[in-house]
Amino acid sequence: MAKVRYHFNTKSLKIEKVKVTFKQRFLRLLSVVATGMVFAAVVLLFAYNFIESPKERIMQREIDQYKLQFAILNDRLDKVQAVVSDLQDRDDNIYRVIFESEPIPSSVRKAGFGGTDRYAKLEGFRNSDIIVNTTRKLDVLTSQLYVQSKSFDEVFELAKRKEELIASIPAIQPVSNSDLRRIGSYFGYRTDPFYKVTKFHEGIDFTAPVGTDIYVTGDGVVTKVEYSRSGYGNCIVVNHGFGYETLYAHLSKMAVKKGQKVKRGQVIGFVGNTGKSTSPHLHYEVHKGGRAVDPINFFFNDITPEEYALMIELSQRPSQTLD
Known part of the structure; x- marks a missing residue:
């Protein structure tokens, strides 16, 4: 049933009766509902994208x-x-x-x-x-x-x-020699006291009384303790590793055994006059890689640069060995 409504006509300036059908009322209602839904959707979309929920705020923190x-x-x-x-x-x-x-x-x-x-x-x-x-x-x-x-x-x-x-490294002198007066013969070509010919002397001769302490010049292992018939008399050989060996000859007595480990400065024997020797002394040699080298170059723990220079000067003077 149509519903009667009144409408003011601006042209005729009269109030006219208007009949609104059910279909018109339904369409109007539908329009209102649709507008409301669109508005609600817009509000929800805005809230979803721009307004954080408590959970989102926690997550953002x-x-x-x-x-x-x-x-x-x-x-x-x-x-x-x-x-x-x-x-x-x-x-x-x-x-x-x-x-x-x-x-x-x-x-x-x-x-x-x-x-x-x-x-x-x-x-x-x-x-x-x-x-x-x-x-x-x-x-x-x-x-x-x-x-x-x-x-x-x-x-x-x-x-x-x-x-x-x-x-x-054999870095000290094998006998106490603070005043450098105990070196009787140096490394190099020297006169043999027995045969009076020039021969290469492979070590240094330290003059000292019989029984004077002999110190091993570096850590190592004793490899020989013997009487050498080649002229060294009682002698000791120490292997220091790294290619170094030292030899101590003409000893009166040995204080170590073959295979014994020794530490630098340890007494290993005593000065003597055994073997091919003209007077009590220690014949001392240093070998590197199987080759005899000048022991003076290894006394850096014992002497000053000035004393080293003096030793070099003395070693270049002609002399006779003691063995």
């Missing part, structure tokens, strides 16, 4: 906190990287120079981590750049610290070996 922690972590990683770089520099330019070892190649220190796909699983997120950057720094530091750790292991072994070498 957590994300902000993660970002802050990542920033702090990156700053710490940068500081650790600076320390590692300093260690690498010291390793290559100080420690390895001291121990005469080649520096670690840059290609080893800066070795990579596979291809670009290594970080692909970290891409595509809202903060992927932070995550990838931090992960890459950790990977680089992990690799560098591993290489540095292995390098320090090697340097430690070099240091131990250097310490052993320093202790083993």
Whole structure:
């Protein structure tokens, strides 16, 4: 049934009766409802995109906190990287120079981590750049610290070996000789006291009374304790390792046994006059790689540069050996 309504006609200036059908009322209602739904949808869409829910606010706070922690972590990683770089520099330019070892190649220190796909699983997120950057720094530091750790292991072994070498080198005089007056004959060509011909003297003769203490000049192992019929008389040979050997001849008595370990400065025997000898003295030799070398060059723990220069001058004067 149509509903009657009244409408003022502005043209005729009369109030006219208007019949509104059910269909018209339905369409009007539908229009109102549709407008309301559209408005509600717009409001909901705005709220969804621009108004945070309590849960979203909590999540955002957590994300902000993660970002802050990542920033702090990156700053710490940068500081650790600076320390590692300093260690690498010291390793290559100080420690390895001291121990005469080649520096670690840059290609080893800066070795990579596979291809670009290594970080692909970290891409595509809202903060992927932070995550990838931090992960890459950790990977680089992990690799560098591993290489540095292995390098320090090697340097430690070099240091131990250097310490052993320093202790083993025959670096002192085998008898007390603070005034340098006990050297009767030097290394080099000298006159043989028995045959009166010039022969190469492979050691130094230290004059001293019978029974004077003889000191081993470096750490090592005694390899010979014997009476030599070649002219050395009672003699001791010590192997110091690293290619060094020392010989002590014409002893009156030996104080060590073959195979015994000895330390620099330890008494190993006593001055005598055994074998081919003209008077009590110690004949002392240093061998490097099986070849006799001038013992004077190894007295750096015992003498000053001035005393060394005096020894060199005296060694160049003609003289006769004592054996």
